[in-house]
Amino acid sequence: MTGAETDEDNIPLGERKTVTDFCYLLDKSKQLFNGLRDLPQYGHKQWQSYFGRTFDVYTKLWKFQQQHRQVLDSRYGLKRWQIGEVASKIGQLYYHYYLRTSETSYLNEAFSFYSAIRQRSYYYQVNKEDRPELVVKKLRYYARYIVVCLLLNKMDLVKVLVKELSEEIEDYTQRFNTEDQMEWNLVLQEVAAFVEADPVSVLRDSGSALVSSHRLQDGCVPALEQGMVVGQLALADALIIGNCNNQVKFSELTIDMFRMLQALEREPVNLTTQTNKQGTLEPSEKPAKRENPHKYLLYKPTFSQLFTFLSASFKELPANSVLLVYLSATGVFPNARLDYEGPYEMGGVLTNTNRDVLNGETGQKRNQSQKEMHCLHPGDLLPFTRKPLFVIVDSSNSSAYKNFTNLFGQPLVCLLSPTVYPKNVQDQAQRGSLFTLFLYCPLLAFLSVCGLSSVGQALWERAHELLRRTYHDIAQLLARSRTIDQAFLQFFGDEFLRLMLIRFVFCSAALRLHKMFREVRSYPESYPQLPLEDTVESALLQKHILDLAAMLDVTNLFWSDHDSLETY
Incomplete structure (x- = not known):
């Protein structure tokens, strides 16, 4: 049959087939996308083939609607919001692939599709239709777009999107008198709190804020010196666990989880989504790969969920690889002081606050x-x-992990937060923990603990240069110490872990020199213990900290020499 032949509806058969093929791809894409929710979130390999099939169908669907837009407009009645929904689903696929793989290039892919939806006004006509469920799709798109922008540090765009989302929510609630108004207003509050979470603003000469990335960048980690004997381990998996009710939260991420997520990632490569000569956006099948540890984000997991993820990660951990567990959670303390201080007698951290859930069902307290x-x-x-x-461990009971036991002789290190902070530091806890802030961006944390709320860009860059030299010297102190536990050096070959250790030492030294931190419980600790004289209390490191304080004109906040420290 030729395209000129028609069926009983007088539609050319070729055009009818186009509509039929489009409907098939659309239904298949929805079926596969919904099936992703049923896949286990743990494990590396189980989901990859399923995701590949889903992505293939969406790629075909996207290209098909581009090639046959005129027929689909006239014969199917394709609306722009439907194109936007397909683009949004592709953006979601890229975002979830990022969560599964930790490859930050996929964030850029998601951003490209979310950005195209806004630039091409795919959802513009939604507000003119009397269908609240379509408006909710638009609101959810905005929320997802904002998450991706936050992860890419596009703060100026986030502020614009938040304003647009606020207007959309106001219009939605006025038109439909819905019951979810409070939920959407809470989303706005959480985003606003995330944007304002950094305690210090870096200001350009113009007065506008400078947004810096705190991901791992080339050259920011001190290189290993020739002949330095360190382990060849590589960080492969990281479980990032959060349960701090007083902290800023958005999209199942606390600010501490968000910061640790970025601290364990390399800076994303350039956009890889393809745009052809006609300006047509097309999915990229093979985004550029950067090596990042695979991460699981667990917000308020039950013990059963956490143990399942731990077991899966442990099972699939490659040879010569490291599993990192990051805990940001409320402390659980023993009811009474016991003679025996075993691994279950000193308490720990509370990962889920629902005390009434037992095996998924509500039970008696x-x-x-x-x-x-x-x-x-x-x-x-x-x-x-x-x-x-x-x-x-960043918790009020991190010290429970101080008496950890290495039963199997494998490399084991625990970095533990202070358990008590001075009052004015506690007052800022909603913006995230000071300890995690030091691991995420030590200069921000140093400025914050010195009471500075803003700093000029030129001074910020000078301070960063001094900090780079300090990092180099800390690395040498750790590597050259004759009394350091070898576990630290076994992790030193991995750039992420080396940077965590260096920042931990800097944090410990800075807080010990700061006059406001008077209690021993206000200092970080570790298992095994670091040799303080060789590292944290090194005269060279203390000099660097005092030089930084002098550069920032806050010398009066720090002890100026070792004798005054001993006297105090």
């Missing part, structure tokens, strides 16, 4: 003398010390 079901004790991690394990 337990006797408060019993141990908390969702508390992660140091003993819970002992089975996973059969392979190299790097633990970071």
Whole structure:
């Protein structure tokens, strides 16, 4: 049959087939996309083939609607919001692929599609239709777009998007008198809090704020010196766990989780989404790959969920690789002081605050003398010390992990936050923990603890240069110490872990010199213990900190020499 032949509806058969093929691809894409929700979130390999099939169908669907737009407009009645929905789903696929792989190039891919939706006004006509569910699609698109922009540090665009989202929410709630107004207003509040979370603003000469990336960049980690003996381990997996009710949260991420997520990533490469000569956006099948540790983000996981993810990550950990566990959560303390201080007697951190959930069902409240079901004790991690394990605990009971036991002789290090902060530091806890801020961006943390709320760009860059020299010297102090536990050096070959260790030492030294931090509990600790004289209390490191304080004109906040420290 030829295209001139028509069916009973007088539609050319070729055009009818185009509509039929489009409907098939559309239905298949929705079916596959919905199926992604049923896949286990843990494990590296189970989901890849399914994701590949889903992405292939969406790529075909996207190109098909581009090639046959005129027929689909006239014979199917294709609306621009439907094109926008397909583009939004592709953006979601890229974003979830980023979450699964930690390859930041996929964030750029998601951004390209989300940006195209806004630039081409795909959702513009939605507000003219009397269908609240379509407006909700538009609002959810905005929320997802904002998350991607936050992760890419596009703060100026985030502010524009938040304003647009606020207007859209106001229009939506006035037109439809819906019951979810409070939920959408809460989204706005959470985004605003995320944007304002950094305690210090870096100002250009014009007065506008400078937004810096705090991901790992080439040249920012001190290189290993020739002949330096360190381990050849590489960070492969990281579990980032958050449960701090007083902290800023947005899209299942606390500000501490957000910061640690970025601290364990390299700077994204350039956009890889293809735009052809006609300006047509096309999905890129093979975004450029950068090596990042794979990360699981767990917000308020139950113990069962957390143990499942730990087990899956442990099982798939490659040879000569490291598992990192980051805990930012409320402390759980023992009910009474016991003679025996074992791995389950000193408490731990609370990963889930729903005390009434038992095996997924609501039950009676337990006797408060019993141990908390969702508390992660140091003993819970002992089975996973059969392979190299790097633990970071930011909690009011981080000290529970101080007496960790290395049963299997594998490399094991725990970096532990202070358990008590001075009052004015506690008051800023909603913006994130000071300890995690030091691991994320030490200069921001240093400025914050010195009470500075803004700094000029030129001074910021000079301070960063001094900090780079300080990092170099800290690396040498750690590598050359004769009394340091070899576990630290076994992790030193990995750039991410080397940077965490260097920033930890800087944090420890800065807080010990700061006059406001008077209690021992206000200092970070580690397992195994670092040799303080060789590292944290080194005269060279203290000089660097005092030079930085002098550069920022806050010398009066720090002890000026070692004698005054001992006297105090």
